[in-house]
Amino acid sequence: MKKGNATLFNLPITTKLGITLVSFLLILIFFGEWIMPYDPFQIDMNNRLESMSHQHWLGTDQLGRDIFSRIVYGAKLTIGLGVITIILSVIVGVPIGLISGFSGGKIDAVFMRIIDAILTFPDFILAIAIAGLLGPSLTNIVIAIVLVRWIVYARLVRSQVLELKQQEYILASKISYSSKWRTIRMHILPHLIPTIIAIGAVDVGKVILLISSLSYIGLGAQPHIPEWGAMLNDGRGYFQVVPALMMYPGLAIMLTVLIFHLLGDGLKNRFDIRKRGLRK
Template sequence: MESIYQAKHRLIQCPTLTISLFLTVILLIMLILGPIIVAHDPFQIDMTNRLQSASMSHILGTDQLGRDLFSRILYGGRLTVGLGLFAIFLALLIGVPIGLVSGYIGGKLDAFFMRIVDGIIVFPDFILAIAIAGILGPSLTNIVIAMVLVKWIVYARVVRGLVMAEKEKEFILAAKISNSSTGKIIRRHLWPQIIPDVIAMAAIDVGKVILIISTLSYIGVGAQPPIPEWGALLNDGRGYFQVHASLMIYPGLAIMATVLCFNLLGDGVKEYMDTRKRGES
């Protein structure tokens, strides 16, 4: 087992992970506590204060209905990031076990799952998500369903490849010789070997999913008014861009910063795991 000292030392050697963890924690704290702390109701309409510029009472100004833009961005961020994390969690819950079992057992079971994966993965993620969300109808629930259906196949395929590379190694062969069950080999030997790659991939995918969710809401097949999801905020401000550009700029900056944060986190995890492997070799 790696000691706490060794883990800290490797963490110091990976500035990308340290910085990205700090930024991610700050982001999550803001999204969790922000809507509770801010004084303005994100749904409260006040036509007397519509399209106001930034001020002491409204930090980022107000939208076309007089609603506080800062509180709507914080509330919408909780939805957007929360949906992204939840969609990735469900995709992992489906794709990883299928990839583990398919890659280790092989045979007809592997052929069955991989033909399904091959039939779906030929379509780009975004196009497939639009098609699924369009068929199911515009709602946040259907966006999550669409993202899970799109993403689980990616994890199943990647995990299968990792398992097929690992299962021929000596420690797996030794476990087979010692009559360890299939479940025990997968749980105690294969899963610990592939989890770092899965975590790194999932961290990067959170940013991708957030971007797709926002895009779906922007084109009208995701969150519906008055829900202040980031993509929906962009869509709401589109008609006022020339007279009040901040209605699109601030939600766009929020999406960009969040996606960048999770991409850095994924790169940091990969860097940390590479440093750990070099230290163990």
């Protein structure tokens, strides 16, 4: 089999494992409601703060809600919003990076000044400020994070376009009077897509941490919504009595972030991104 054929059988073991685990998470997101034994919003004060049992696999919370059902339901919110946020960041950042890198001149200078101005603030602090201005909700924290994370893809794409512009086949395309869009579509985008996918896979984990952190401090999901960060906040007052209220959503966040990092790391190795000297 040729080296260039990216079939599942010739992928590195880390990439295979990452794809398998991410596939499991996607199944959990789309079909999780089939395996939830209880309504994640159902309150039962007679069974509050129960430990693990056959009826409640991970116990119940302070309002008698089944923790396992809430964890499964929360996967749809936390992971789903993480993936959506990355997709939106790519949609915003990639065209800006393409235009900036390919056009150069004043257009590039303007975009870079905007990016440099935003980069003077740490991601988390800037996301908190934007989410605080917009108000607490899951929609608003997605908007806040997109406004922060698009820069990653704009800078990445710009740097790669500047490098690719010097290649002979790009110069030949210009000499043959091909349109800018045709040159980008035929010669530049095919080289960028694998890099964007690999960086995006790692970035999903980072965004999940951001979403959970903002929900934990009250800027994202509100207490009744079983988002993992909000569940951590709900269980904070009971940590010394029932540590499982924080332990289970915390483990869910940690394992999910590790899975996406594993996938992204495997994709980076598969596409030789590190060898090409790319930086996030």
